[in-house]
Amino acid sequence: MPTRQQLERGFAKRLGTLSAKHKKQLTKLLGDPPDIANVPEEFWARVERETEQETAVALLIIMLSAGTSFAASRKKKITPTERLAGQLTLRQRLEQAAEERARKVSAGVINNAKRRLTVASASWADRTSRGLDLVDVDQRTTSVFGPKRAATIARTETTGAKFDGEETVAREIIGDEMVAVWVLGPCRHCEFCPLIAGTGREFWSRFVSKPPAHVHCCCRVLFGPPGTRTMPPPPVNAVRNAMKLSGVFGF
Numbered sequence: 001m002p003t004r005q006q007l008e009r010g011f012a013k014r015l016g017t018l019s020a021k022h023k024k025q026l027t028k029l030l031g032d033p034p035d036i037a038n039v040p041e042e043f044w045a046r047v048e049r050e051t052e053q054e055t056a057v058a059l060l061i062i063m064l065s066a067g068t069s070f071a072a073s074r075k076k077k078i079t080p081t082e083r084l085a086g087q088l089t090l091r092q093r094l095e096q097a098a099e100e101r102a103r104k105v106s107a108g109v110i111n112n113a114k115r116r117l118t119v120a121s122a123s124w125a126d127r128t129s130r131g132l133d134l135v136d137v138d139q140r141t142t143s144v145f146g147p148k149r150a151a152t153i154a155r156t157e158t159t160g161a162k163f164d165g166e167e168t169v170a171r172e173i174i175g176d177e178m179v180a181v182w183v184l185g186p187c188r189h190c191e192f193c194p195l196i197a198g199t200g201r202e203f204w205s206r207f208v209s210k211p212p213a214h215v216h217c218c219c220r221v222l223f224g225p226p227g228t229r230t231m232p233p234p235p236v237n238a239v240r241n242a243m244k245l246s247g248v249f250g251f
């Protein structure tokens, strides 16, 4: 079974290759002097579609791997073609989840790109009108479609996909009464995640719906049978303050 790191790296590589292609095309379309107004809507539609497809494939691989590993860790075997209680097979169920998430991710990529390039275009127009050189075109397009952004998406989305895969299988194997304990992952931590670590879903779900709690969050949730021990929860005020400091989603 591939490790989390391997899955994340595979995702980043896949997305990075696609982004490099998009950056090349974007640079050409921006024109000289570069301006987002020169980029046709058709380009954005294609980038969104291709990002969505690539992301959906990557997420499905992670979800299936996480789900089958979880089953194996509980000495159970579950195959992607197995029917779940809700009638669909495991693969069908996870495909739905992967596609739904991929749509959100690719829409986010487009929004972020347009926002950054609109700001950049204003600065390029200003510098051009003053006869100054444009020294930051490569840096600005790389910040939109570059390896760093691909790695950030891969880190954050791997966390979510692992959760989805494991939760789906855990619900099948353990049932709805399973205990879901928040566990810190192997990355640098914010103020928020360590506070909710060890607590059960009845506590952490008051603040977040699932990991990732924020961009770059690598936490996971451990699913156990009823009676699995959880830690006593910290004061709610402390958690709320930490949310503010840590850029927790939806805060």
Ligand SMILES: [Zn+2]
Residues within 6 Å of the ligand: 189, 190, 191, 192, 193, 194, 213, 214, 217, 246
């Ligand atoms: Zn965190």
Ligand SMILES: [Zn+2]
Residues within 6 Å of the ligand: 185, 193, 211, 212, 213, 214, 217, 218, 219
């Ligand atoms: Zn975290």
